[in-house]
Amino acid sequence: MLRGRDIISVNDLSRHDFEEIFRMADEILEAPDRWSSILRSKIMATAFFEPSTRTRLSFQTAMLRLGGEVIDLGEVEKSSIAKGENLSDTIRMLDSYADVIVIRHRLEGAAKLAAEIAEKPVINAGDGSRNHPTQAMIDLYTIRRLHGRIDGLTIGVLGDLKYGRATNSFIAALTRFRIGKLYLISPPQLRVRDDTRELLVEAGIEFREVERLEEVVEDLDVLYASRIQKERFPDPSEYEMVRGSYVITGESLRGAKKNLVILHPLPRVDEISFEVDSTPYAKYFEQAALGVPVRMALLKLILVG
Amino acid sequence: MAEKPLLVAKIRNGTIIDHIPAGRALSILRLMGITGKEGFTVAIVMNVESRKLGRKDIIKVEGLELRPEDTDKIALLAPMATINVVKDYAVVEKRKAVPPKIVEGFLRCKNPNCITNQKNEPVKPRFITASYDPLKLVCDYCSLALTFDDIARQLESRP
Ligand SMILES: [Zn+2]
Numbered sequence: 001m002l003r004g005r006d007i008i009s010v011n012d013l014s015r016h017d018f019e020e021i022f023r024m025a026d027e028i029l030e031a032p033d034r035w036s037s038i039l040r041s042k043i044m045a046t047a048f049f050e051p052s053t054r055t056r057l058s059f060q061t062a063m064l065r066l067g068g069e070v071i072d073l074g075e076v077e078k079s080s081i082a083k084g085e086n087l088s089d090t091i092r093m094l095d096s097y098a099d100v101i102v103i104r105h106r107l108e109g110a111a112k113l114a115a116e117i118a119e120k121p122v123i124n125a126g127d128g129s130r131n132h133p134t135q136a137m138i139d140l141y142t143i144r145r146l147h148g149r150i151d152g153l154t155i156g157v158l159g160d161l162k163y164g165r166a167t168n169s170f171i172a173a174l175t176r177f178r179i180g181k182l183y184l185i186s187p188p189q190l191r192v193r194d195d196t197r198e199l200l201v202e203a204g205i206e207f208r209e210v211e212r213l214e215e216v217v218e219d220l221d222v223l224y225a226s227r228i229q230k231e232r233f234p235d236p237s238e239y240e241m242v243r244g245s246y247v248i249t250g251e252s253l254r255g256a257k258k259n260l261v262i263l264h265p266l267p268r269v270d271e272i273s274f275e276v277d278s279t280p281y282a283k284y285f286e287q288a289a290l291g292v293p294v295r296m297a298l299l300k301l302i303l304v305g
Numbered sequence: 306m307a308e309k310p311l312l313v314a315k316i317r318n319g320t321i322i323d324h325i326p327a328g329r330a331l332s333i334l335r336l337m338g339i340t341g342k343e344g345f346t347v348a349i350v351m352n353v354e355s356r357k358l359g360r361k362d363i364i365k366v367e368g369l370e371l372r373p374e375d376t377d378k379i380a381l382l383a384p385m386a387t388i389n390v391v392k393d394y395a396v397v398e399k400r401k402a403v404p405p406k407i408v409e410g411f412l413r414c415k416n417p418n419c420i421t422n423q424k425n426e427p428v429k430p431r432f433i434t435a436s437y438d439p440l441k442l443v444c445d446y447c448s449l450a451l452t453f454d455d456i457a458r459q460l461e462s463r464p
Contacts, residue, residue, distance in 0.1 A: 086423075086425045106418070107419065107423065108447030108449075109421065109444070109447045112445070113428050113446065129418075195448065
């Protein structure tokens with residue numbers, strides 16, 4: 001049951017919760033018009049303290065497609081936040097206007113604090129470096145749609161496994177399923193944190209940490225790519241040295257399985273070269289498009305069950 | 306040995322905290338808010354032999370009854386400690402200082418990007434005890450862990 005619940009972290013979600021959302025998203029995709037007024041008279045507030053046009057528009061589109069209304073905090077630099085109003089007071093205000101609050105914030109724990117303050121359900125649209133639960137829902141849903149299952153698959157996650165909130169949420173979400181094998185592909189500086197490793201061991205997931213995609217590409221059913229940010233390296237020359245090894249090109253995919261699915265939370269900068277877009281592996285645009293039905297499913301289940 | 310009389314020096318009503326890791330007695334007194342100006346009779350025994358700890362400290366305070374929040378703090382700094390409640394020269398209650406499952410308010414998260422470290426947000430830091438031995442607390446907001454050393458350093462550096 002998701003009705004009335006806050007969605008703060010993947011850790012609060014069971015396999016059953018994921019499956020409930022996936023089934024609802026299936027139903028929505030089958031007959032989108034059937035749901036076009038189910039959230040009439042409901043209001044969703046979006047509060048993006050950190051800008052993310054994609055995620056905000058995806059949530060807003062989802063709400064509008066369900067017949068609901070949207071209010072938006074606007075650009076934080078221009079709103080009262082810039083004048084020193086804190087997160088807590090802003091959330092209290094939105095709580096009195098809206099039926100559900102969607103928040104994005106740079107700081108760790110911001111969404112959790114918002115959920116403690118608000119009476120209405122709060123959905124985390126990304127905070128800190130760990131949590132982006134709706135992105136994980138979309139990622140898994142895309143895999144399920146394209147491969148027909150999640151269990152048993154061999155999955156590679158590439159890029160920033162330490163600070164990337166999308167990769168962290170994706171890996172945490174995989175522990176809810178019985179995947180075949182997990183490859184963690186990253187430069188040594190950006191390996192998963194110890195607690196992620198503990199989480200994987202606890203969940204009984206077979207995983208291996210490697211530095212190069214080429215070592216494992218032939219095994220993969222899914223390759224989840226992410227961005228490596230320059231700011232993560234204290235020494236810019238170190239960044240220049242590693243970045244090339246983590247750019248996905250036609251060459252680096254040599255030997256890949258025919259039905260390999262490449263995902264990316266987008267936006268990308270240069271970590272997947274454009275030549276890959278025209279290969280059958282490239283599924284990240286499809287993944288992005290599935291963001292709307294998955295978020296529709298979530299909003300519907302939270303607001304009316 | 307001078308050790309014996311010190312150890313048996315009896316108190317009538319009050320609290321004995323035993324099995325404190327050696328050298329921590331003064332920090333624990335400070336955590337309890339005891340400066341010596343409150344009028345309690347206080348005996349501190351430091352660095353005595355202990356079968357369990359090698360060396361240990363002991364604190365005896367005449368006339369003091371511990372509040373639950375004091376026990377919590379003592380448990381964080383001295384997870385092995387035993388708290389004896391004395392009434393009429395007899396130990397009427399003996400309990401282990403067990404770190405609480407949830408620690409709220411008096412420790413700070415180490416993560417500068419944690420929402421609990423923002424000055425203008427009305428939020429109390431909150432930690433969940435993830436492991437008792439060795440002691441490890443995890444921030445409920447950002448999941449960053451505090452080790453026993455982090456905890457001890459924070460509690461001992463309190464003004
Ligand atoms: Zn924290």
